[in-house]
Every structure is written in C-alpha cells, then in structure tokens.
Amino acid sequence: MNILVVGGGGREHALCWKIAQSDLVKKVYCAPGNPGIARHAECIGIEVMDGAGILQLCRDKKIDLVVIGPEDPLCAGLADDLRAQGLRVFGPSKAAAELEGSKVFAKEIMHKHAIPTASFKVFEDAHDAHEYVDNTGAPIVVKADGLAKGKGVIVCATAGEAHDAIRQIGEERVFGRAGDRIIVEECLKGEEVSVLAITDGRTIMPLEPAQDHKPIFDGDKGPNTGGMGAYSPVPSVTSALRAEIEASVLVPTVHAMRMDGRKYQGLLYAGLMLTSNGLSVLEFNIRWGDPEAQPLLMRIKSDVVPLFMAVAQGKLGDQTIEWDQRAAVCVVMASGGYPGAYEKGKVIEGLDAAAKLSDVVVFHAGTARSGGKIVTNGGRVLGVTALGADIAAAQARAYQAVDLIHWPGAQHRTDIASKALR
Numbered sequence: 001m002n003i004l005v006v007g008g009g010g011r012e013h014a015l016c017w018k019i020a021q022s023d024l025v026k027k028v029y030c031a032p033g034n035p036g037i038a039r040h041a042e043c044i045g046i047e048v049m050d051g052a053g054i055l056q057l058c059r060d061k062k063i064d065l066v067v068i069g070p071e072d073p074l075c076a077g078l079a080d081d082l083r084a085q086g087l088r089v090f091g092p093s094k095a096a097a098e099l100e101g102s103k104v105f106a107k108e109i110m111h112k113h114a115i116p117t118a119s120f121k122v123f124e125d126a127h128d129a130h131e132y133v134d135n136t137g138a139p140i141v142v143k144a145d146g147l148a149k150g151k152g153v154i155v156c157a158t159a160g161e162a163h164d165a166i167r168q169i170g171e172e173r174v175f176g177r178a179g180d181r182i183i184v185e186e187c188l189k190g191e192e193v194s195v196l197a198i199t200d201g202r203t204i205m206p207l208e209p210a211q212d213h214k215p216i217f218d219g220d221k222g223p224n225t226g227g228m229g230a231y232s233p234v235p236s237v238t239s240a241l242r243a244e245i246e247a248s249v250l251v252p253t254v255h256a257m258r259m260d261g262r263k264y265q266g267l268l269y270a271g272l273m274l275t276s277n278g279l280s281v282l283e284f285n286i287r288w289g290d291p292e293a294q295p296l297l298m299r300i301k302s303d304v305v306p307l308f309m310a311v312a313q314g315k316l317g318d319q320t321i322e323w324d325q326r327a328a329v330c331v332v333m334a335s336g337g338y339p340g341a342y343e344k345g346k347v348i349e350g351l352d353a354a355a356k357l358s359d360v361v362v363f364h365a366g367t368a369r370s371g372g373k374i375v376t377n378g379g380r381v382l383g384v385t386a387l388g389a390d391i392a393a394a395q396a397r398a399y400q401a402v403d404l405i406h407w408p409g410a411q412h413r414t415d416i417a418s419k420a421l422r
C-alpha cells in the first residue's frame, strides 16, 4: 500500500523510518518532509496546512493511508476533509482535536468526568484574571486557551510574573486569538511523564511511558523549548501506576470524547505530573510528542502499519503490540540561541560517522539541503536516538553519536535520561 505522512519534523522522520520498514508498504510519501526523511520516503513540497494540495496528492499517488503528524492541520480539520473523500486517516477529527486546540475544552472535559487535573478558573476578561491573581497569589500557572506553538503556558513564581503573563496573553495578544480566553491554574510540583496511547475511539492501546525534557539547559534550567530529549521506559512509572493512568485518565477521556460525539481516532498524548497527592493531567496533545515519538518508535517491534490502519478502520481490538525490551534515549541537538533567535544554514558535519554506530538513528527535525550539504534550518535540528540494553547504555550510545556531530553554535543538554539513573 501507499502511505502519506503529513509533516516535516523529527516526529515525522521517526514515523517515516518506521513505516518504511513494513512489508505491507509499497511506497511512503511525505509532505513536505526533510532531507533525513528523504532516505525513507519521497518528499513532496506541499505544506501541512495546504489541505487542497494534500488531497490532490492523495489522489495522484493513490494513497491508501494518511498519517497526520502535527497539531495545526489536525485542529484545522485535515482528517475530516480527507475522510470525507473516502481516505483512511490516522489522526483525530477537528472536533476531537479540540482536546489540544482548546485548553478550556480539555479542562472542562476533565472537570466533568472527574479526570484528575489542577484546579483552575477561566477568564474572558484580563481584568478579572488580574483580580483573581491578586487574591490567590503565587506560584500560579497562566495559560492561553488556544494553540500557541508550545509557548502558551507560563509557570509564574511570583504574582508579578502572573500579571505580566496575563498582560501578554490577554492585552498585548502575543498569541492572537489563542488568548481570547485565559486559564489561571494551580501550580503543581512533581515529576512529569508522557503517556501516549493509540485508540480507534473505543479500544485503547497504551504505549510504554516516556519522559521529555522541556527546559533548554541541564538540570531543567532556563526557558521551555519544544523538547530537548526524551527516553523510554520510565522506571518511576510502575505497572500499578500504568494501570491507574489507564483507568483514571485514558479510559474516561476516550469515553468522554465518544459520548460528546467526538470519537477519538489516532494518537492521544497525556502529559502528566506525578505529585505527592497523586497523578494529575497537565495537558492533552492530539499527536505523537516530539521528541517522545523518536525513542518510542525505535522501541516498537511490531509493524505499525496494521496498527495505524486498524485505527483508521475502527478495528484496533484485533491488534497487539510488541516492544523491544531495550531502552531508547533521544538527545536533541539545537541551533545556538534556540529557543530565542538563531541563525540557519550552518553546515552539519559528522552525520555519516554517527549513522554508522549500531543501534543509532539520527532523526532530522530542522535540516535542509544546500549545495550538496546538509545544513541547519530550524531551532531543533536533530534527534540523535539510540537503543541500549538499559537506560545507561542507551544514554552512553546516544551521546557517543552526538559527540561525532558538529556545526558552529550547536547546543544540546548533557543530562537527558539522567533522572532515570538516579
């Protein structure tokens, strides 16, 4: 069969790398893709928000299954538009994608169905939000309702920071209409974990837990990023905790969405915090986490194509998933200056040497081809991912590969997965 992956980042590289290994696949296409993806798929220069272009591509290439990577086209209704034309799609509808597209919607679903989450209040008027902060004090968390490229959550240590955050979101409108509503939320403390599940809206197949590293610097210091590295499995998530997450978060959420006429088909991501009072949902995402996808897809032994197709057809109950018992660690290499301003176009050296290491895959995120060389083309540039007998071995192998790769200004954290070793 012919499969189209929509997107062009590290997550989509991992998806294309895994899908291309399937015996069921004749050809993999990716729109728009990147130079790393081009090794496993034919990349076609159509942007993810060009729904008409993607539909035409599906017709021209006789696509049997579309896997949509990023949240923006899902929230815009790409899955609905493709399904309306009879295509099979792995990815939720626009109505189901509201779980990420509107944090207010997600909080209301959780509140209504007693899914554990931080206490919160929603404001349409910044003035009321300011008054609320005056009464509650800090620490406190201020969130924009809509999609804000991962920057719409501000954890505020002081009331002054919370007032600044409310001003930026609600008055200066730095996130545009995503700031029409503001959530002010209790600040939780604890360890964060990501639990992803594949679901067809009825059957839920939880994946092994993973852990992301959001802040830019070692020791979780500095501003938040899209994610500087991830690993799986997570030793602190015991099998009892996994059962609790499934029962108290995944099952009621998928059920609530179906009851609300928003049947969820695709990948559901729960960002959780393990607090001293139990687990709490920080957010839902409606797609694979990036970089969690990279270690998770390296650890999945099964062919993913029957799983994705079963989701698209509503037949996931017939499927099973097999895991590589080894651990995987992904270290993100980023441009100097990221998550602030950074330069593009730096020539990347050492990719071939790193790729020669066994059990290592260098996933491309922000790269481009220029004059026969691979150059940087984004904030997060590469996701260097390795398997190992345990987390320590996977970590050592990933950093061995990172040490072979260079460009001027490149930065990475040196402590990805170290938390799991303590």
Ligand code: AMP
Residues within 6 Å of the ligand: 118, 141, 153, 155, 185, 186, 187, 188, 189, 192, 214, 271, 282, 283
């Ligand atoms: P979110 O996009 O909602 O996951 O938020 C991004 C990051 O902000 C999370 O990964 C947490 O580190 C932090 N965060 C979000 N909500 C809270 C909260 N209620 N308490 C403490 N930290 C939070």
